[in-house]
Every structure is written in C-alpha cells, then in structure tokens.
Amino acid sequence: MTYCVGVKLDDGLIFASDSRTHAGVDNYASFCKMTVFEQPGDRVLVLLSSGDLAATQAVIGVLRQRAAAGASHIWSVTSMFDVANLVADAMRDIERRDGPFLESGGLKFNASFILGGQIAGEDMRLFRIYAEGNFIEAGTETTFLQTGEAKYGKPILDLAVTHGASLEDATKCVLVSYDSTMLSNLSVGMPIDLLCYARNALQVSMKRRFDAGDAYFEVLKSHWIAGTRRVFHELPALVW
Template sequence: MTYCVGVILDAGMIFASDSRTHAEVDDFAKFCKMTVFERAGDRVIVLLSSGSLAGTQAVISLLKQRADAAGDALTLWNAQTMFDVANVVADAMRDIERRDGRYLADSAIRFNASFIVGGQIRGEASRLFRIYAEGNFIEAGRDTPFLQTGETKYGKPIIDRVITPSASLADAAKCVLVSFDSTMRSNLSVGMPIDLICYQRDSLNIWMRRRFDEGDAYFAALSRQWSQGVRCVFSQLTPLQWPSSVDGRPIPSADIKE
C-alpha cells in the first residue's frame, strides 16, 4: 500500500509520501514516491504516486522523457497552467494503460497508477489535483484543502481537525507528519522513509524538503510528544457516569435497561 497527502493552504503547499511498496508480505521494498519538476523562478511541480510500481514508474519515466524531448508538444516544462499539467500526467497514464493494460487484465495486480499532482507555475496560483487511475481528476479547493491516496483512513481524523486553508505551513507540516505516525502505527503497509516538501506560496522554488528515515530524531520526538499528549488529554476526559449502586450493590440490569 501507500500513503500520500497533498495540502493546499493560503501560505503554500505540503506534499508527503511514504516509501513502502509490497507485492506480498514477504516481498516489500522502499521506493521514493515523490517526483519533483522544478525550474526555480518558473515552476514547481510535485507528483506523489500510488498504485502498482511498474505502472507509476512507467508514467514518471514517460513524463520525464517527454519533458526533455525537443518539440512543440505540451509537456511538464512548457505547460502554462497546472490544469494543463494534470492533463499531461493523465495523458501519460492513459498511454501506459493502453500499452500495458490488456497484458495485466487477468493478473492479480491490474494496471492502477494514480497521482496527487500539485504546484505552481509563474503567473498562476498554486493548485492541487488528484488524478484517478482512469485519468480523470479532481482539484482541491477551500472546502477540502487536502487530498490523500492509499491508506487514507487512519490518518484522516487529525487532518480533518487541523487543516484549514488558513493553517500555517509549520502547523500543516506537523499535522501531516502526525497523520503518517498514526497510519504507520496502525498499518504495516505504510512505512518510512517519509518524504516531505513544504512549498512557500509564490516562491517558485523548493527550499524546504526533507526525508525522515527510520529513527529520525525529530520524527521520533514528534511521535513521542503526540502519544504522551494524546494519552494526557484522554486521561482528563470526563468519565461516563453510571447510575449509582444501591446499598453498595450494582443496580440489577432490569432496572436500567431500555
């Protein structure tokens, strides 16, 4: 499995991805799922991949190859809007699907690449998309300023509580890391290292990028602080009151059942 999160804020964007891939439980590995196309001052484009590794790698290789080729075709380097970027990615996905899909139709692992794609191109605001395996896509907005793929559920409650468009980059980065911590604690198919980018709005370059490896001191401290803090909050929650006992004996159930 995989866990990827993209967040779009007034202050900028956050991108994060885990690195665990697996075919079976006895066949897992690490691969970076974050790909950056950056030309400082002009554009920052970040892709987070989920799905079968052969599929996502093929799409990324094709995108790079097309972007570097001479010619007039629309590519990640010459697209003028993030909407066009999303379409360029979708086209590559569909091309790979056309090439490989029918050979995988009867396989246990069907073709299923999907992406979170976001960033900023000079002259346009930051934008964030989730491209489905079929190549159609949705764009995050102010009502839902984040997009997740993969094992999204364990880490969603904290994001639902904290992320709003006005959250600071620092808070959103912490929140996304806590979300990864919760996910990795409850699910083995998501694993470190975690790749994180905090993109400052209109900076058109990436100067905050970090990889959190197994044993990373900051991540370990964050995880410990969070765990202790949550337990502390928990211990202070008002306990549920039950009807008091009668003469020191519990009330028979017939008296209080609905």
C-alpha cells in the same frame, strides 16, 4: 499499499509520501514515491504516486522523456490544469501499451497520482488524478487529498489541517498522521518524504526525508502521545 497526502493551505502546499512497495508481506522494498519538477522562479510541480510501481514509474518516465523532446510538455504549459492533463495523457498511453498484457495475467492498470504545485502567473493548485486519467481539484472546502491507506491518518488531519493553519503546524499534523497510519498498517513504511512549498516561492527550499528512527520524528511521536493524554485527562468529566 501506500499513503500519500497533499495539503493546500492559504500559505502553501505540503506533500508527503511513504516509500514502501510490496507484493505480499514476504516481499517488500523501498522506493521514493515523490517526484519533483522544479524550475526556480517559473514552476514547482510535485507528483505523489500510488498503485503499481511499474505503472507509476512508466508514467513518470514518459513525462520526463516528453519534456526533454520538446513540443507541449510539463516545462512549457502555462497552467497546472494542463500539467494534470499531460499526466493523464501519459497514464492513458501506458495503459494502452501495458493494459492488454496485464489483463492476460489477470491484472489491471493501476496508477494514481496527487499532483500539486504552482506555475508563475497562476496560484497554487492541487489535484488528484485517478487511474482512468480523470481528475479532481481541491477547492476552498478541501484542505487535503489522500491516496492509498487514507483512513487511519484522516482523523488526525481533520483536527488541525484547516486552510488557515500555518505551514509549520500542518506539517507536524501530516507527520503525526503518518505515525498513526504506520502503527496500524504494515504496508505503509518509512522513509517518509516531505516537501513544504510556500505560496509564490516558485522554488523548493523545504524538503526532507525521514528514515526509520529519525530523531525529530521520534520526539514528535512521544510529545504527541504525551500531549494528547494530557488533553484527554483535562477534558471535562462525564456525568452519568
């Protein structure tokens, strides 16, 4: 499993991904699921990968090679919508290539992405690209998109990730949602990769990895538990 979140606030974007991959509980490993394409002053593109690791790595590989080879590519197109289409093209090409072989082993092509960022001349945008290459874009009512093990983390995000929330508060909320998810699903694990993008910055200045035992993450967890217990205690008592 995987847990990835993309958040779109008035003030910026937040991206987070866990890094556990596994083929059964007796065979797990750690791979970064966050890929950043950055050209300061021009564009910041962030991709969060879910699904089969061979598939997501192949898609990222194709995107990088095509970008290096010229023609229309992720460094040259002028909208995030075009970038989403280029990601979808790469996914469909990999599926065309690998799909029949996967099927012979009883498997299916399985890769999906959260894509977000900003290109100069356009506002920030956030997409979820499905395994078939079709995609949805977050609108004004949607402040976050999740992939993978989304249920355990969603109630926490619902509490504080409103479009007007500050990047700082929403970031804490995203981290707490990782803690909730990891508590209940062993297939989501640290390190967590986190990136915050301030609207119109057109460069990455806030990127951080949280390894197991990270001091800030531990403090956040204990303060969150203590704080919410206090809230429960202070909620009005039920009259029977």
